[in-house]
Amino acid sequence: MDLTFTQEEFAFRDEARRFFRTEIPERIRNKVATGEHLSKDDIIASQRILNARGWATPNWPVEWGGQPWSPVQVYMYQDEMQQAHVPSPIGFNITMVGPVIAEFGNDEQKRRFLPRAANADDFWCQGFSEPGSGSDLASLRTRAERRGDTYVVNGQKIWTTLAQYADWIFCLVRTDPAAKKQEGISFLLIDMKTPGITVRPIVTIDGGREVNEVFFDDVVVPAENLVGQENKGWDYAKFLLGNERTGIARVGASKARIARIKQLAALERIGDQPLIEDARFREKLAEVEVELKALEMTQLRVVADERKRAKGKPNPASSILKLKGTVIQQRLTELMMEVVGPYVMPYQPPEEGQNEPAIGPDCAAAAGPTYFNYRKVSIYGGSNEIQRNIIAKAILGL
Amino acid sequence: MDFDLTDEQRLLKDSVDRLIADRYGFEQRKKYLAEPDGWSRDAWAQYAELGLLGLPFAEEHGGFGGSTVETMIVMEAFGRGLILEPYFATVVLGGGLIRRAASPAQQAELLPRIAQGQVKLAFAHLERHSRWNLADVAATARQDGATWVLDGAKGVVLHGDCADRLLVTARVAGARQDRDGVGLFLIDAVAPGVTRRGYPTQDGLRAAEIEFAGAGGAVPLGEPGQALSAIELVVDEAIAALCAEAVGVMAAMQEITLDYLKTRQQFGRPIGQFQALQHRAVDLLTAVEQARSMALFATMMSGHSDPTERRRAISAAKVQIGRSGRHVGQEAIQLHGGIGMTMEYKVGHYFKRMTMIDQMFGDADHHLGTLARLGGLF
Numbered sequence: 003m004d005l006t007f008t009q010e011e012f013a014f015r016d017e018a019r020r021f022f023r024t025e026i027p028e029r030i031r032n033k034v035a036t037g038e039h040l041s042k043d044d045i046i047a048s049q050r051i052l053n054a055r056g057w058a059t060p061n062w063p064v065e066w067g068g069q070p071w072s073p074v075q076v077y078m079y080q081d082e083m084q085q086a087h088v089p090s091p092i093g094f095n096i097t098m099v100g101p102v103i104a105e106f107g108n109d110e111q112k113r114r115f116l117p118r119a120a121n122a123d124d125f126w127c128q129g130f131s132e133p134g135s136g137s138d139l140a141s142l143r144t145r146a147e148r149r150g151d152t153y154v155v156n157g158q159k160i161w162t163t164l165a166q167y168a169d170w171i172f173c174l175v176r177t178d179p180a181a182k183k184q185e186g187i188s189f190l191l192i193d194m195k196t197p198g199i200t201v202r203p204i205v206t207i208d209g210g211r212e213v214n215e216v217f218f219d220d221v222v223v224p225a226e227n228l229v230g231q232e233n234k235g236w237d238y239a240k241f242l243l244g245n246e247r248t249g250i251a252r253v254g255a256s257k258a259r260i261a262r263i264k265q266l267a268a269l270e271r272i273g274d275q276p277l278i279e280d281a282r283f284r285e286k287l288a289e290v291e292v293e294l295k296a297l298e299m300t301q302l303r304v305v306a307d308e309r310k311r312a313k314g315k316p317n318p319a320s321s322i323l324k325l326k327g328t329v330i331q332q333r334l335t336e337l338m339m340e341v342v343g344p345y346v347m348p349y350q351p352p353e354e355g356q357n358e359p360a361i362g363p364d365c366a367a368a369a370g371p372t373y374f375n376y377r378k379v380s381i382y383g384g385s386n387e388i389q390r391n392i393i394a395k396a397i398l399g400l
Numbered sequence: 401m402d403f404d405l406t407d408e409q410r411l412l413k414d415s416v417d418r419l420i421a422d423r424y425g426f427e428q429r430k431k432y433l434a435e436p437d438g439w440s441r442d443a444w445a446q447y448a449e450l451g452l453l454g455l456p457f458a459e460e461h462g463g464f465g466g467s468t469v470e471t472m473i474v475m476e477a478f479g480r481g482l483i484l485e486p487y488f489a490t491v492v493l494g495g496g497l498i499r500r501a502a503s504p505a506q507q508a509e510l511l512p513r514i515a516q517g518q519v520k521l522a523f524a525h526l527e528r529h530s531r532w533n534l535a536d537v538a539a540t541a542r543q544d545g546a547t548w549v550l551d552g553a554k555g556v557v558l559h560g561d562c563a564d565r566l567l568v569t570a571r572v573a574g575a576r577q578d579r580d581g582v583g584l585f586l587i588d589a590v591a592p593g594v595t596r597r598g599y600p601t602q603d604g605l606r607a608a609e610i611e612f613a614g615a616g617g618a619v620p621l622g623e624p625g626q627a628l629s630a631i632e633l634v635v636d637e638a639i640a641a642l643c644a645e646a647v648g649v650m651a652a653m654q655e656i657t658l659d660y661l662k663t664r665q666q667f668g669r670p671i672g673q674f675q676a677l678q679h680r681a682v683d684l685l686t687a688v689e690q691a692r693s694m695a696l697f698a699t700m701m702s703g704h705s706d707p708t709e710r711r712r713a714i715s716a717a718k719v720q721i722g723r724s725g726r727h728v729g730q731e732a733i734q735l736h737g738g739i740g741m742t743m744e745y746k747v748g749h750y751f752k753r754m755t756m757i758d759q760m761f762g763d764a765d766h767h768l769g770t771l772a773r774l775g776g777l778f
Contacts, residue, residue, distance in 0.1 A: 003409060003469050004402045005700035011401065074401050260778045284772035291777040292694070292716045292723075292768075299693030306403045322686050387679070394678035398658055398685065 007074070015078045022086035025051055034087035035262060037368030039210070039352050042125070042167045049091045049122040058091045059120045061245070063104050066116045073305040084254025085261075094126040094163075095119040099172045101245050102189065102238050106230035115170075115191070129159040129173035129192070129216060130239070137388050139174070140183045140236060144218060146175035146190055148225065148232075153177075153190060155198075155221040161382070165201045165214040168194050178233050189235035191227040198222070206378070208371035209351050243384070250320060250383070251327030253298045259334045260291060262365075266341050270363060277341060286340075290333050297326045318396035321389040328379040328386060335373040342369040403696070405473070412470060415450060416477040424481035426746045432484050437562050438606045439484035444517055453491055454515025457499065461511035468637065472644040472699045479648020482753055484605060486520050486559035492641045493558070494521025496634035497567050501584055501621040510565075522563035522589070524554035524610050525631075532762040534569075534631055536577045539612065541570035541585055547619055548585055550593075550612040558760075560608030561598025563589050568618065572625040584627035585618040592616070603753040632707065636714045639761050640702035643695040646721045646757050650688045653732040653750045657684065660736055677735065684731050691724035712774050715767035722764025725754040 007015070023031075030044045052058040053067075060079060062068035071079070083090065090096075100119050103111050118124045135142040144157025155175060165171065171192050178186030192199070198221035203211045230238055264287070267278040277283055304317050311317060339346050345362030346369050360367050380386040394400040405413060423443055432440040447453050455470050457463025464470070471492065478487060491514065498510050498521075513519040530536035539552020550570050560566065566589050574581030587594065593615030598608040622630060661672030661681055671677055694717040701713035729751040733740040740747050758764060771777070 003405050005469075005696060007401050257778050260776070264776070281769070281772065284776070285768050288716075288768055288772040288776045289719070292719045292771070293690070295697060295716055295777050296690040296693045296720050299697050300689055302401060303403055303693065303696075306401060319689065322689055325682075325686060326690065390679040390682040391675070393682045393685065394675075398672075398678070398681055400658075400661065400672040400678045400681060 011074050011078065014075050015082060018079050018082040019086065021055065022083055022088045026086070026088045030089065031087040034089055035258070036365055037372045040089055045089055045092060046122040048089045052091055053121045059096055059100060061097065062100055066104050066112065067120050073308045077302065077305045081254035084252060085258045087258055092122060092125060094128050095122065097245055098128060098242050099126050102229060102242050105241065106238050111229065124169045125167045127162050127165045127168035127171050129162060129171045131161045132158060133160050137385060140187070142174055142176060142187065144173065144175050145179070146177050146188060148177070151225050153223045153225060155192065155218040155223055157218050159216040162214045162216045163212055165216050166203065166211070170194060171216065174235050174239055181233065184236040186233055187235040188232050189229040189238045190223060191229060192221065192223050196221050196223065206375060208375040210371065210375060251297055251301050251323035252331060253294065253301055253327065256294050256330050256334055259338070260287070260294070263287065263334065263337055263341055266363070266365060270341055283340065287337060290330060290337065293326065294330050297323065297330060318393060321393045324383065325386050325389050331379050332376050335376045338365070339369045339373050342366045346370045409469060409473060413473045413477070416452070416474050419446065419450065420477050420481035424483060429482060429484065433604055438600060439486070444485050447485065447487065448515070448517030453517050454511070455491065456495060457511045457515055461507060462515040463511065468640060468699045468702050471641050472695065475641045475644035476648035479645035480652045482749055486562060488641065489522050489559035489563065490514060490520045493523040493634065493638050494567055496637055497523065497584065497621065497631070500634050501627055501630040506621065519565060520559065520563045521565050521567060522557050522560040524557045524560060524566045524568045526555050526557070527553065528555055532766050533577065534635060535579045535582060535628060537569050537571045537582050538576050539568065539570040541572050541583050541618065541624070544616060547617050550585060550587060550615045550618050552612050554610045557608045557610050559606050560610050561596055561606050565589055566610065568612065569627070569631065579628050581625045582628045583624040584621045584631060586621060587615060587618040601756060603756045604749065629707070635761055636710055637702045639714050639718055640698035642757055642760055643698045643717050643721045646725055646754060647692045647695045649750050649754050650691055650725060650728045653728050653747055654684050654688045656747050657681070657732045657735050680731060680735065684728055687724040687727045691721055694720035708774060712771060712777055715771040716777055718762055718767040719764045719771065722758045725758060729754045
């Protein structure tokens with residue numbers, strides 16, 4: 003047992019730190035730091051810089067642009083990226099559809115889709131949830147009927163994040179209504195420009211537009227866009243969800259938020275003293291720091307264990323990472339609100355051409371909406387209750 | 401970064417785990433509790449035989465030169481076994497103080513005898529008013545020829561009743577809470593002027609109230625009056641060891657409780673089939689895993705050369721252990737229902753040990769305050 007990093011690992015970390023902090027434009031990183039809205043162009047620009055270095059797709063097979071990194075290096079890459087406020091490369095491209103195509107797609111699909119996904123030439127979104135199929139995802143009803151060389155898709159997806167930016171959507175569709183619910187599902191790639199697709203925004207409680215409803219009305223999809231075998235989509239979906247492992251805790255992002263809270267709490271005064279010198283506030287923050295350090299160590303344990311696991315068989319402990327990681331992220335948004343205090347109240351949505359100075363302290367405008375918005379993190383990707391179900395079954399054997 | 405044990409560490413773990421499984425069943429432990437010392441001299445002899453009593457000492461002192469990782473392995477197993485012997489007091493605390501503060505001659509005299517199980521030590525430090533402030537020492541030491549004379553009262557001295565020698569903090573100069581002027585003295589536990597009142601603690605271990613009234617013949621470890629830094633280092637290492645013990649205690653509670661959920665039938669099925677209980681079982685596991693992570697962190701950082709970095713890490717770990725320990729202990733009792741409340745069932749004994757660990761060298765709130773004052777971890 004050696005609980006310290008090696009010289010090589012430290013050198014890699016320094017290299018990553020330097021790269022993220024010098025190559026990704028400060029303008030974009032500042033937006034992430036302050037919780038400002040990122041444009042589609044920002045996201046794409048940042049990903050292309052990463053991709054030029056081969057760092058957009060480290061988790062992919064090496065022949066498709068992956069990196070032969072050790073789990074510790076992958077961890078450091080994510081940690082440094084998040085701490086430097088670099089926008090994560092589009093998750094739908096990199097951790098979701100990319101690995102599925104690389105693993106289960108045919109050569110033509112790999113050649114066609116992978117390089118474009120890596121470079122954000124295609125912006126992907128995910129068509130999984132439906133109005134009647136949230137936690138019980140396998141009950142989904144969007145239908146794909148085979149007609150000759152095509153599928154005809156009818157149905158509705160919901161909570162489709164950034165569908166308004168997307169060029170493509172990867173969908174779970176029902177291809178065999180007679181089969182048991184997990185066994186009649188296929189994994190289909192659909193061009194968002196296909197006639198019959200309608201995207202309708204859902205405004206969330208923070209006032210933002212991240213998620214959408216996507217309607218499919220007799221949408222004709224070439225059969226060649228089926229990934230793997232028909233009716234095996236559920237297996238691919240499980241593979242996909244299992245792939246999102248170590249980044250899920252977002253430890254680096256929480257570290258960055260703590261640094262920012264400290265920085266702002268040192269400027270914000272209550273009476274004659276900076277907020278950061280208030281013992282109660284400091285202890286509340288320290289309490290979260292302890293949880294986060296414990297989570298970081300847990301994550302490293304999961305990372306170290308990954309070497310010994312079969313591909314696509316994630317450590318069920320990664321559910322613990324999501325459980326704790328989300329609660330910590332949410333708690334930090336509460337503390338950020340506390341920093342701002344009553345100046346959390348003015349509602350200041352980002353508007354184009356807005357020239358008036360912001361009301362209240364720095365980051366006041368984002369504190370409330372971020373708190374509201376982050377309630378989502380314990381809901382998406384399998385709610386924390388579902389994560390507990392998974393742990394109860396997979397780890398505890400209950 | 402590598403969480404795997406080396407072959408030697410694996411061997412150590414296997415042998416300690418086997419020792420606990422063979423020797424420290426719940427019924428066996430009850431017998432040890434009833435022995436005159438409140439623990440087992442046989443077990444103690446066996447620890448010596450296995451080399452556990454010299455584990456952290458250098459080979460020249462009859463030890464194995466084990467690192468903090470080796471101590472962690474042993475303490476976790478001892479936590480599972482809820483062992484009663486004065487291992488923590490003698491080897492971790494006492495041996496640590498000798499290693500960190502004593503002269504080479506003193507080390508050469510004492511460490512081999514500790515390793516052989518011939519000398520037991522206790523750290524007489526706490527005073528009624530001091531709580532967990534290591535610098536708050538009212539007991540005094542004054543020089544009298546070649547040795548020193550101690551006056552003052554020390555409380556809740558772990559295994560102070562059975563110790564052969566006492567390691568006593570006493571002030572040689574300065575005001576009551578000054579960092580300067582704290583000395584560390586070694587004195588025979590039966591020296592004239594030393595009065596001991598031994599008693600059991602809530603968790604079945606032993607402690608003593610000890611008074612020093614003109615107790616002579618004490619010898620200083622290191623420069624008299626400059627002992628605090630070494631004491632702090634040893635206490636931090638001891639806290640790391642306690643964290644490991646606590647992980648053993650918590651893991652045992654978690655496993656026993658899970659087993660109970662799978663076997664206890666109500667409403668015609670195992671109660672573990674109820675989702676409300678499943679989710680609580682998951683939260684229990686999460687609390688244990690978070691604690692385990694912080695025990696590893698404490699182990700990694702307990703020898704850190706920068707005392708402030710070390711302090712931050714150790715305090716953070718103690719916070720996590722305190723929080724997780726309380727949660728796991730209370731839930732373990734609750735999920736068992738009535739049987740968890742009984743003296744004849746083991747889970748309550750783990751709960752009590754866990755509760756006492758929180759009180760040792762600073763509870764969770766104390767360490768949270770320390771960590772906050774030091775600016776946190778990140």
